[in-house]
Amino acid sequence: xxxxxxxxxxxxxxxxxxxxxxxxxxxxxxxxxxxxxxxxxxxxxxxxxxxxxxxxxxxxxxxxxxxxxxxxxxxxxxxxxxxxxxxxxxxxxxxxxxxxxxxxxxxxxxxxxxxxxxx
Amino acid sequence: xxxxxxxxxxxxxxxxxxxxxxxxxxxxxxxxxxxxxxxxxxxxxxxxxxxxxxxxxxxxxxxxxxxxxxxxxxxxxxxxxxxxxxxxxxxxxxxxxxxxxxxxxxxxxx
Numbered sequence: 001x002x003x004x005x006x007x008x009x010x011x012x013x014x015x016x017x018x019x020x021x022x023x024x025x026x027x028x029x030x031x032x033x034x035x036x037x038x039x040x041x042x043x044x045x046x047x048x049x050x051x052x053x054x055x056x057x058x059x060x061x062x063x064x065x066x067x068x069x070x071x072x073x074x075x076x077x078x079x080x081x082x083x084x085x086x087x088x089x090x091x092x093x094x095x096x097x098x099x100x101x102x103x104x105x106x107x108x109x110x111x112x113x114x115x116x117x118x119x
Numbered sequence: 120x121x122x123x124x125x126x127x128x129x130x131x132x133x134x135x136x137x138x139x140x141x142x143x144x145x146x147x148x149x150x151x152x153x154x155x156x157x158x159x160x161x162x163x164x165x166x167x168x169x170x171x172x173x174x175x176x177x178x179x180x181x182x183x184x185x186x187x188x189x190x191x192x193x194x195x196x197x198x199x200x201x202x203x204x205x206x207x208x209x210x211x212x213x214x215x216x217x218x219x220x221x222x223x224x225x226x227x228x229x
Contacts, residue, residue, distance in 0.1 A: 044220055047218040097166075103172065103213055
């Protein structure tokens with residue numbers, strides 16, 4: 001069965017960077033896009049961007065240009081998102097989600113990673 | 120960006136029909152597809168796909184859930200509502216990048 005296992009919660013200092021992971025199993029990692037979505041406490045969902053692990057192509061929400069960097073390691077079927085120059089506005093839960101078979105929707109989600117930015 | 124507008128909350132009695140609406144700031148339909156999708160999120164959990172392409176039921180989702188609509192106006196219907204359906208429901212469009220979500224409708228039981 002398809003599973004997306006994300007790394008653990010992070011407590012990081014303002015101005016630093018953090019890299020979170022999403023390990024995929026149960027399907028061919030290189031055949032499906034992987035998306036990243038942000039959810040601030042009590043708030044809705046915000047699309048960050050997308051990577052196609054088959055060729056490494058990425059597409060970002062302009063709002064996150066310079067903030068998020070998406071990569072993927074085919075050998076370990078793991079997608080990564082690095083967030084840089086962190087501020088309190090980056091405190092949120094971050095989900096990875098697999099792209100659906102027929103379009104830009106999300107058929108499987110990771111459990112989410114809570115990132116807290118605090119000094 | 121395409122803005123998706125949802126009502127904040129809806130209260131329905133058990134066994135009744137719940138109708139959750141989503142309005143897009145511009146059409147999300149193409150000549151071939153209607154690019155609106157629906158998710159359910161329970162507190163502390165990740166979202167779950169319910170409906171894709173406006174009306175297609177995702178795998179493993181009970182037939183109590185259905186979706187309809189085209190252009191700018193969409194509806195998620197739950198009939199009959201069960202206690203386990205208490206959650207926040209989000210619409211999401213994929214007509215244009217950036218992909219955007221509605222602000223969510225919280226379903227409560229009367």
